Amino acid sequence: MSYFAGEYDIAVIGAGHAGIEAALAGARLGCRTVVFTINMDAVGNCPCNPSIGGTAKGHLVREIDALGGEMGKTADECMLQMRMLNRGKGPAVHSLRAQIDRRKYSEVMKHKLEIQKNLELHQAEVVAVKKDGEKWQLETRMGALYRFSAVIIATGTYLGGRIFVGEVSYESGPDGIFPATFLGQSLKDLGLSLRRFKTGTPARVLRSSIDFSELEEQCGDEPVVPFSYDTVDLPENKVTCHISWTNDKTKQIILDNISRSPLYSGMIHGVGPRYCPSIEDKIVRFADKPRHQLFIEPCGENTEEMYLQGMSSSLPEEVQLQFYHSIKGLENAVMMRCAYAIEYDCVDPLQMNNTLEFIDHPGLYGAGQFNGSSGYEEAAAQGLVAGINAALKIKGREQIVLDRAGSYIGTLIDDLVTKGVNDPYRMMTSRSEYRLILRQDNADERLTPIGRRIGLISDERYDRFLKKQQLKSQELNRLKTTVIAPNDKVNELIVSRETSPITTGVRLIDLMKRPQLSYEALKEIDHTRPDLDPNIFEQIEIEVKYEGYISKQLAQVEQMRRMESKPLPADMDYTTISGLRLEAQEKLNKVHPTNLGQASRISGVSPADIGVLVIWLSR
Amino acid sequence: MNDLINRTTIAAISTPMGTGGISVIRISGSKAVEIADSIFRSAGGKSLSQLSGYSALFGKIFDGAGPIDEAVVTVFRAPHSYTGEDVVEISCHGGMYVTNRILRIVLNSGAEAAQAGEFTQRAFLNGKIDLTESEAVMDIISAKGRAAARSALNIKEGRLSREIERVRSLLVDEAAHLSAWADYPEEDIPEVSSSTLEQNLNKAFDSLSKLLRSYDSGKAVKQGIDTLIIGKPNVGKSTLMNFLAGTQKSIVTDIPGTTRDMIEETVVMGSAVLILSDTAGMRETDDPVEQIGVEMVRRRLKSCALALVMFDASRPLDKNDLELLEVLSDTPSIAVINKTDLEILADINKIKQSASRFVYISAETGEGIDNLIGAVEELTGAAEFDENAAVLSNERQYQCASKAADSVKEALMAVSSGITLDAVTVLIEEAIQYLLELTGERASEEIVHSVFSKFCVGK
Structure with missing residues (x-):
C-alpha cells in the first residue's frame, strides 16, 4: 500500500x-x-566522541561557519570545554576543539x-x-x-x-x-x-565509578575562543577531562583474547580507518609500545556517562570489562554502554x-x-x-x-x-599543500564573501565582516606608515627581546617582522595603537611574520588556478582521444575531472597526458 | 591555452645523440636570449641580445670555471621561430659529454628541462603548426611522454635514483614526524626537537650536495638507443646479435670506462646508434633460475627505448610468441621474422596485425639485414621517437635534486631563525615533492601514509 x-x-x-x-x-x-x-x-x-573540532577538523568547523553553516554556532552553544590545540606549533596548525554536551x-x-x-x-x-x-x-x-x-x-x-x-x-x-x-x-x-x-567506538562508563584521584587533569583554555564569528557571548569552560594509560596487564588481556575479535576472526569485512584504530589494533600493530594513552571525557552536563577516548574495541563485552578494569582509575568502572565496531x-x-x-x-x-x-x-x-x-x-x-x-x-x-x-x-x-594560507584565523576572509554570494550570510553579519576587514587594512596601513625613532626606551625593549637595537627610524611593520618581537611585546613603544578585536591583531601578526612563506604559497596557488580555469567537458569519453595512454583514458573516464587542474591530480595521469589534453582542448 | 605554457623558458638537446659532428641545444621562451647571453661570449664581443632574428654569432660557452666548448649560437625572434617564442640554438661539437654539460649550464642558468614533446606543444599552441595536425601533435607528445616514462624507469635503477630515494625517505620520516606531532597533539608522539630536526636536515642537505657535485650526466646516460633483442629460445637472437656486432664492430663512444651489461654492444645501424642487448629466451618455465632471467627481460622491456622482437618463421606461433605480440603494441618495436631461408610455417599475418613495422631476415645468411637497418632508421628518425628522453630524464632528475637541496637549505634557515615548525614542514614537503616529481607521486600522500604506519595515533 x-x-x-x-x-x-x-x-x-x-x-x-x-x-x-x-x-x-x-x-x-x-x-x-x-x-x-x-x-x-x-x-x-554524536554516537562517538562528545567533541567537535580538533586538528584540521577545527578548521572545517570555522569554514562551515564562515560560509553560513550551523555546526560552529551550535558547538559554541553546547560547549563544555574549549581548547586551542597546537599553540606554539605555528598558526597553520592552530585548531579549536570543544567538548560538548551531546x-x-x-x-x-x-x-x-x-x-x-x-x-x-x-x-x-x-x-x-x-x-x-x-x-x-x-x-x-x-x-x-x-x-x-x-x-x-x-x-x-x-x-x-x-x-x-x-x-x-x-x-x-x-x-x-x-x-x-x-x-x-x-x-x-x-x-x-x-x-x-567500518568504524568503532569505545565504552561509556559511570562517572561516580571512576577514581580520578591519581589521574592527570586536562582543563580548558582561558579565555575561550569560540568557533563561530556570530558568537558574541563567550561560553565558559564547565568541565575537565582526565588522562590515563593502558599497561602490561591491559595488553596481556587483549592479546589473550585477540582471536575473539571479529576483526581478527574474519567476521568483519569492512575497511576500517587507519587513523582510528581500536585498542586491539594498536596493541597488535605497535607491539613494542608499552602503553597507550586514553582520555576520559564527560558526555554532557546532565548525564554521568563518560567517554573513554582511545579505547574503541570490538572484543566481547566480558573481555572489555576485564581490560577496562586493568586501567588506572577504571578499576571499579561500571560500564554503561559497551564498545562496538560498526560496518556500513x-x-x-x-x-x-x-x-x-x-x-x-x-x-x-x-x-x-x-x-x-x-x-x-x-x-x-x-x-x-x-x-x-x-x-x-x-x-x-x-x-x-x-x-x-x-x-x-x-x-x-x-x-x-x-x-x-x-x-x-x-x-x-x-593533507593541505596550502596550509599556511588555509588557517583557522582567516576562514572568514576566505569564505564569507562566497557565503554572501550564495545567500547564506545575513546583511548584519556581512556588514560586521566588512567592518572588520576595513579595520584590519587600516591597522596594516598604520604599521607600514608608523616610524619608530631610536631612543633608549625603545632599544632597551628591543634588546631585552634578544634582537639588535635600531640606529635609525624603523617602520613598525619591519620591527614586527623580527621573530623575537610580537605585537604584544611592541605595545609599550607603540603609542598610536587602536583598541581592536584580538583576532585582527592575530591575523595581522601572522601575515607580517609569515609574509615570505605566504607569498610563496600564493604563487603556487596562482599556478594551480590557471590549470583549474581550463574546463573539461562533462560528458567526455576519453577513450576517443587516442594520444592518451590506456591507463589515463580509464582513470579520466572514471573520475571525469571538471578541469585540467583536477585531471593533473589523478594518479595515473602523466604530464604528457596533460600535454595531450591541452592540445585536444585548444583545437 | 597559451597562458598555461608561456611562463617558463625550456631547453633540451634537439639533435640525435652520438652521431654527426654537431649537436644542437635548443632554448625556447621569453628568457631564452638572456639565458644564452649569460653563458656565451662571442668572438667579436657582441652580445646575443643585440642580434635580430635569424642571425648567429660564433664564440665560446662558459661555465663558472672557464670555457667549455666553441659554439655557433643562432637567435630566432618571436614569432618567427619553431615554437613561436624567442628561441636560441647552441650548436656545439657533437660529443655527448660536452653537449650534456652545456645543457646542464643552460638549465642552471634559469631554463627548465623541457617536458616530453613540449617544443611541439608550444609550437602548436602558438599557431606555428596547422590546426589540422593536432592529432599528429597529440601522438608526438604522447609517444615522447611514453619514452620519458620509460627512461625514468630506467634511471630509477641508477645510482642517482638510489641516493635520491635515501634522502627522500629521510625527509619523509622527518615530515611524517612533524605531521603526526601537529595533527595528533594529544597523542604521545615524541616532541620534535629543533636540534634533531636540524641534524637530519643537514644530513639530507649534505647528501644532496654531494650527489649534485659528483653527478656526471654524461656518464649516467648510455650513448645510444637502449635496444633489446627479444624472442623465445632458439629464435636466433644471438645469431642476429653476433651478426650485427661482428660485422659492424664500430663502437662509438667518447666516454671511456662506461660500464655495460655483459652482453651489450654498441652498434651503428645507418644513422642510428643502438646499444644492443641480447636477452634470455622468453618462455614460460618452472626453472627458478630461468624465471629470474625472464622476469628481468620483462622489466627491461618497460624501460628500453626500442625492442627488436624476433619470431621464427619456420615454426608455428606458440603461446610464448603470442605474449611477445603484445609487446609490439606497448613498446616502440620492430617485428623481426627470422629464418626465412627455411620453410615458412608461422602465421605471418597474425604478426603483421600486431606490428606496425616488420621485416624478414635470415640472421644466418645476413639476408634482409638492410631492410632491418632501414626499419630502424625509419623508426628512430620519426618525429615521435625521442632518443634524448634519457638525457632529459637525467637532467630533470638532477634539477629536481638541486631544487630539493634549495628547499632543504631554506628549511634549515627557517629552523635557525626560530620560525614555527608549520612553516618548516611546508618547506620539507616542498623538497620531497621535488624528489618525487619524476615518478609523479604526491608528497602529501606519502607523508600521510607514513604517519599511519609509523605512529600509533587515533582516538
Missing part, C-alpha cells in the same frame, strides 16, 4: 551532521526541503531544523530512490511516495549497518537505533557502486564531481560517511556543500566548487572525488 505524500524541492536522507547542514542550507536558499530521519531523537547525534547538541540542532522556514522533519526510513523523469521519487517504509527535484544521501553508518561485539553481531545503526535496510539495494539498482567500511555501506566517491552531485545522476547528491569520509566535521562540511549545490541547481544558478587553495572543505571534497578513498577519510592539516 502506498500513497502520494507530496512534491518538494530537496530530500535529505539522514539527519546527522551532513544531513543537518544540507537541509538548513537548502531551506535557507528558498527550497522546500524534507529531512528524513530513522529516529526523531537521533537528529545531530544530548543538548542534538536537541538544539533538532529545534533549529524544526523552526527553519521551508523545512520539514519527518521520522521515516527511506526504502527506495528512483528516477521519475527529470525528478526523483522517494518511498518510505510506510508507503509514502514523494517527488523531489534533488536528493541528498547522508546515511552515515545507518546504511546496511551491522554491529560487532566479539562473537555477537546484528543488524543495527549506531546507539541501538535500527539501520536502513532496504535503501542500499535501491541505490545499487540505480547503478551506484557501494562498498563496506558507502559509495565510491569517484562517481561524484566536485559539487558532490553524482556524475551519472543529475540531481542526486551524497554527503558525509556515505561518501567515504569519517568524522562529524567532515560530514557537516560536505552536507553544507551538497545542500548549497542542490539548491543552486534548483534555482537555476551555477553550482559552486570550493577549490583546494581556498579551503579545507575544498581539499576534502577534491581528495574524495579525485583520488577516491580506500578507508574512511579523516581531514588532517598535512
Whole structure:
C-alpha cells in the first residue's frame, strides 16, 4: 500500500551532521526541503566522541561557519570545554576543539531544523530512490511516495549497518537505533557502486565509578575562543577531562583474547580507518609500545556517562570489562554502554564531481560517511556543500566548487572525488599543500564573501565582516606608515627581546617582522595603537611574520588556478582521444575531472597526458 | 591555452645523440636570449641580445670555471621561430659529454628541462603548426611522454635514483614526524626537537650536495638507443646479435670506462646508434633460475627505448610468441621474422596485425639485414621517437635534486631563525615533492601514509 505524500524541492536522507547542514542550507536558499530521519531523537547525534573540532577538523568547523553553516554556532552553544590545540606549533596548525554536551547538541540542532522556514522533519526510513523523469521519487517504509527535484544521501553508518561485539553481531545503526535496510539495494539498482567500511567506538562508563584521584587533569583554555564569528557571548569552560594509560596487564588481556575479535576472526569485512584504530589494533600493530594513552571525557552536563577516548574495541563485552578494569582509575568502572565496531555501506566517491552531485545522476547528491569520509566535521562540511549545490541547481544558478587553495572543505571534497578513498577519510592539516594560507584565523576572509554570494550570510553579519576587514587594512596601513625613532626606551625593549637595537627610524611593520618581537611585546613603544578585536591583531601578526612563506604559497596557488580555469567537458569519453595512454583514458573516464587542474591530480595521469589534453582542448 | 605554457623558458638537446659532428641545444621562451647571453661570449664581443632574428654569432660557452666548448649560437625572434617564442640554438661539437654539460649550464642558468614533446606543444599552441595536425601533435607528445616514462624507469635503477630515494625517505620520516606531532597533539608522539630536526636536515642537505657535485650526466646516460633483442629460445637472437656486432664492430663512444651489461654492444645501424642487448629466451618455465632471467627481460622491456622482437618463421606461433605480440603494441618495436631461408610455417599475418613495422631476415645468411637497418632508421628518425628522453630524464632528475637541496637549505634557515615548525614542514614537503616529481607521486600522500604506519595515533 502506498500513497502520494507530496512534491518538494530537496530530500535529505539522514539527519546527522551532513544531513543537518544540507537541509538548513537548502531551506535557507528558498527550497522546500524534507529531512528524513530513522529516529526523531537521533537528529545531530554524536554516537562517538562528545567533541567537535580538533586538528584540521577545527578548521572545517570555522569554514562551515564562515560560509553560513550551523555546526560552529551550535558547538559554541553546547560547549563544555574549549581548547586551542597546537599553540606554539605555528598558526597553520592552530585548531579549536570543544567538548560538548551531546544530548543538548542534538536537541538544539533538532529545534533549529524544526523552526527553519521551508523545512520539514519527518521520522521515516527511506526504502527506495528512483528516477521519475527529470525528478526523483522517494518511498518510505510506510508507503509514502514523494517527488523531489534533488536528493541528498547522508546515511552515515545507518546504511546496511551491522554491529560487532566479539562473537555477537546484528543488524543495527549506531546507539541501538535500527539501520536502513532496504535503501542500499535501491541505490545499487540505480547503478551506484557501494562498498563496506567500518568504524568503532569505545565504552561509556559511570562517572561516580571512576577514581580520578591519581589521574592527570586536562582543563580548558582561558579565555575561550569560540568557533563561530556570530558568537558574541563567550561560553565558559564547565568541565575537565582526565588522562590515563593502558599497561602490561591491559595488553596481556587483549592479546589473550585477540582471536575473539571479529576483526581478527574474519567476521568483519569492512575497511576500517587507519587513523582510528581500536585498542586491539594498536596493541597488535605497535607491539613494542608499552602503553597507550586514553582520555576520559564527560558526555554532557546532565548525564554521568563518560567517554573513554582511545579505547574503541570490538572484543566481547566480558573481555572489555576485564581490560577496562586493568586501567588506572577504571578499576571499579561500571560500564554503561559497551564498545562496538560498526560496518556500513558507502559509495565510491569517484562517481561524484566536485559539487558532490553524482556524475551519472543529475540531481542526486551524497554527503558525509556515505561518501567515504569519517568524522562529524567532515560530514557537516560536505552536507553544507551538497545542500548549497542542490539548491543552486534548483534555482537555476551555477553550482559552486570550493577549490583546494581556498579551503579545507575544498581539499576534502577534491581528495574524495579525485583520488577516491580506500578507508574512511579523516581531514588532517598535512593533507593541505596550502596550509599556511588555509588557517583557522582567516576562514572568514576566505569564505564569507562566497557565503554572501550564495545567500547564506545575513546583511548584519556581512556588514560586521566588512567592518572588520576595513579595520584590519587600516591597522596594516598604520604599521607600514608608523616610524619608530631610536631612543633608549625603545632599544632597551628591543634588546631585552634578544634582537639588535635600531640606529635609525624603523617602520613598525619591519620591527614586527623580527621573530623575537610580537605585537604584544611592541605595545609599550607603540603609542598610536587602536583598541581592536584580538583576532585582527592575530591575523595581522601572522601575515607580517609569515609574509615570505605566504607569498610563496600564493604563487603556487596562482599556478594551480590557471590549470583549474581550463574546463573539461562533462560528458567526455576519453577513450576517443587516442594520444592518451590506456591507463589515463580509464582513470579520466572514471573520475571525469571538471578541469585540467583536477585531471593533473589523478594518479595515473602523466604530464604528457596533460600535454595531450591541452592540445585536444585548444583545437 | 597559451597562458598555461608561456611562463617558463625550456631547453633540451634537439639533435640525435652520438652521431654527426654537431649537436644542437635548443632554448625556447621569453628568457631564452638572456639565458644564452649569460653563458656565451662571442668572438667579436657582441652580445646575443643585440642580434635580430635569424642571425648567429660564433664564440665560446662558459661555465663558472672557464670555457667549455666553441659554439655557433643562432637567435630566432618571436614569432618567427619553431615554437613561436624567442628561441636560441647552441650548436656545439657533437660529443655527448660536452653537449650534456652545456645543457646542464643552460638549465642552471634559469631554463627548465623541457617536458616530453613540449617544443611541439608550444609550437602548436602558438599557431606555428596547422590546426589540422593536432592529432599528429597529440601522438608526438604522447609517444615522447611514453619514452620519458620509460627512461625514468630506467634511471630509477641508477645510482642517482638510489641516493635520491635515501634522502627522500629521510625527509619523509622527518615530515611524517612533524605531521603526526601537529595533527595528533594529544597523542604521545615524541616532541620534535629543533636540534634533531636540524641534524637530519643537514644530513639530507649534505647528501644532496654531494650527489649534485659528483653527478656526471654524461656518464649516467648510455650513448645510444637502449635496444633489446627479444624472442623465445632458439629464435636466433644471438645469431642476429653476433651478426650485427661482428660485422659492424664500430663502437662509438667518447666516454671511456662506461660500464655495460655483459652482453651489450654498441652498434651503428645507418644513422642510428643502438646499444644492443641480447636477452634470455622468453618462455614460460618452472626453472627458478630461468624465471629470474625472464622476469628481468620483462622489466627491461618497460624501460628500453626500442625492442627488436624476433619470431621464427619456420615454426608455428606458440603461446610464448603470442605474449611477445603484445609487446609490439606497448613498446616502440620492430617485428623481426627470422629464418626465412627455411620453410615458412608461422602465421605471418597474425604478426603483421600486431606490428606496425616488420621485416624478414635470415640472421644466418645476413639476408634482409638492410631492410632491418632501414626499419630502424625509419623508426628512430620519426618525429615521435625521442632518443634524448634519457638525457632529459637525467637532467630533470638532477634539477629536481638541486631544487630539493634549495628547499632543504631554506628549511634549515627557517629552523635557525626560530620560525614555527608549520612553516618548516611546508618547506620539507616542498623538497620531497621535488624528489618525487619524476615518478609523479604526491608528497602529501606519502607523508600521510607514513604517519599511519609509523605512529600509533587515533582516538
